[in-house]
Amino acid sequence: ETQVDAFFTLEEYLRYGRQMTVRELGISGQRKLKTARVLVIGAGGLGCPALLYLAGAGVGKLGIVDNDVVDTSNLHRQVLHSTERVGQLKCESAKTYLQKLNPFVEIETYPVRLLNSNSFAIFRNYEVILDCTDTPITRYLISDTATLCGLPVVSGSGLRTEGQLSILNFNNTGPCYRCFYPRPPPPNAVTSCSDGGVLGPAIGLVGVMMALETLKLVSGAYTQDNFKPFLTVYAGYPTQSLRTFNMRGRKADCKACSLQASITEKMITSGEINYTEFCGRVNYNVL
Amino acid sequence: ETQVDAFFTLEEYLRYGRQMTVRELGISGQRKLKTARVLVIGAGGLGCPALLYLAGAGVGKLGIVDNDVVDTSNLHRQVLHSTERVGQLKCESAKTYLQKLNPFVEIETYPVRLLNSNSFAIFRNYEVILDCTDTPITRYLISDTATLCGLPVVSGSGLRTEGQLSILNFNNTGPCYRCFYPRPPPPNAVTSCSDGGVLGPAIGLVGVMMALETLKLVSGAYTQDNFKPFLTVYAGYPTQSLRTFNMRGRKADCKACSLQASITEKMITSGEINYTEFCGRVNYNVL
Amino acid sequence: MSSIKLKVEFLGGLDAIFNHVREHKISLPYSGEPPKMSDLIRHLADNVMTDKKDHHIFIEDGSVRPGILVLINDTDWELEGEDEYELEAGDVLTFTSTLHGG
């Protein structure tokens, strides 16, 4: 391996040359990518495309949290798994492929369900968190943990033919998930992709957008001055469209991120905050 | 393999269940996908994500035209190739992975450069053409051939942090590439991704959008009544955005698609129409 | 009795309880005081919703239920006064379910 400078080998210059010449990233952005540590929670419909483009771009370290195994019904949208890996852990299946795509990326897998008891220990090794999960329960846990750890969250979601994208806790001054949603939705109103269905490219597009937002965060495209809280909404039909809405800043009384915040790490790790109770359980009799 | 009905096995129902429950596609759309034959020209930054989601979705037959080989500098954005396949033909590399993702898809590779002499013979086996190529020369050839064969073209392109998407020759009544661009751009104004650089997720997003447009075409979401000629423009910075512009219909004097069209299959196959001359050659001395 | 013309959008699957129509042109009748968001929300629940048994999907405790975002001319309604916002002719009001799938 011929070392060209303090940062990159010749092989790395060849590999990343086409993106380093893009003014918005540049060599300085590529250097930041190389030292960046990014955690992707969920290696499903959002996580697969996000991981493909983050690994391709040369993020230094990628963490993947997922305790689920690959199922045939995933493969129409979770395109980095494959038929021969049905039954394997998604995080390991993802690692296998991503390591072949880009051996320069260090990949760490966490074949666990993200819980009150493990979220802090995992998050503390990373600088940016991608929320590619499937239920409000985990989304609140991710946001609270990231906020207490001082980390930004790139948050994506999708269902059927639509998707949503936001950045939470930007620079420890932007709004968190609780600012947007102080009260959880009634459990019967929550539909996962497995239950409600989803088109592969629709959820895939949101995952790709998450990768680009992550590149922006890592390379410093967003600053305290230019960042405005946003929610971008994608619709696949009738015409593919993106709408970006201007969102509230931090809520003055947010339990997680405001000056009056009451939530502490201990309350989470001890289980005093019970996300499952907070979000309620689905009462199927109501339907 | 347990056959459930005339169309699908149990395994296929499991595999495609999550997308068949989406109202916009449905079981009828899934059946149309299974009998669809889709040709993707170019297995690069646009072709890779388009192919991943088209194969995942269960298109019956996919053709891949590309005579290029995988290069290290491709891998940041051409995420279905991998480091061990550097030097292999892109169309074969793509087939290897896609066949693992979805063995139900029939994949045919064409390790050739698309030329006047072979375009008709290849196109005639397909129903929808995806233009994932890199130069105006090929884009005019694709549009002319598709128009003369009566096929729609899903046309994508991208550079640096931006992208463009359109559908050409819809239902043999929509505008073709020549309607939009009767005169080619001066050759010095044309920049490829290899020369100008591109961010992986930016070009990737356009490729994913192309896959969804293809699903719409195949499943019949676009009709003679509701289809309006469009150009959708993606920008990755500062905020990821899509703008859709209302475009002209067929030009009354279009040489390829109008009632006064003068271009014939023979003029193309014989080489009488010389796309390289039409588009001109780059004169590097001018720069 | 006057009325004010508005554009109302239902995204994130919320169109399912409004006749599967994503964009509605609404003419909101009122007398006296100009109407507020709370008046529009009541009108949508009472007169535009397809089936009254879906009421709880849209309304909780007299306002929009948690998990539905409300945008006034592309801006979070929290920045515009929420229920108390005074509607103006031509306003675009967007209601979208939060999506959770991944």
Added chain:
Amino acid sequence: MSSIKLKVEFLGGLDAIFNHVREHKISLPYSGEPPKMSDLIRHLADNVMTDKKDHHIFIEDGSVRPGILVLINDTDWELEGEDEYELEAGDVLTFTSTLHGG
């Protein structure tokens, strides 16, 4: 001498020859007849372009060069009269290079 206020956008990399600014607020001066697209295009080339030697990137044979799409309020200018379109205050004029990369 009057003037008309317009929004002009340069996309597809075309901002590079207009000071790397994607959105310009233009106040287009005119006297007599209301100005047309051809007047705006001349104004952009003469007064907004950063460097005169980039002229050929924007202009060819007196109009916008092939490979640049022009949109008038999000609609292809071919549907609006091209060079002859009469500008109105508040119009949004978009110029975008055709991209060819894949």
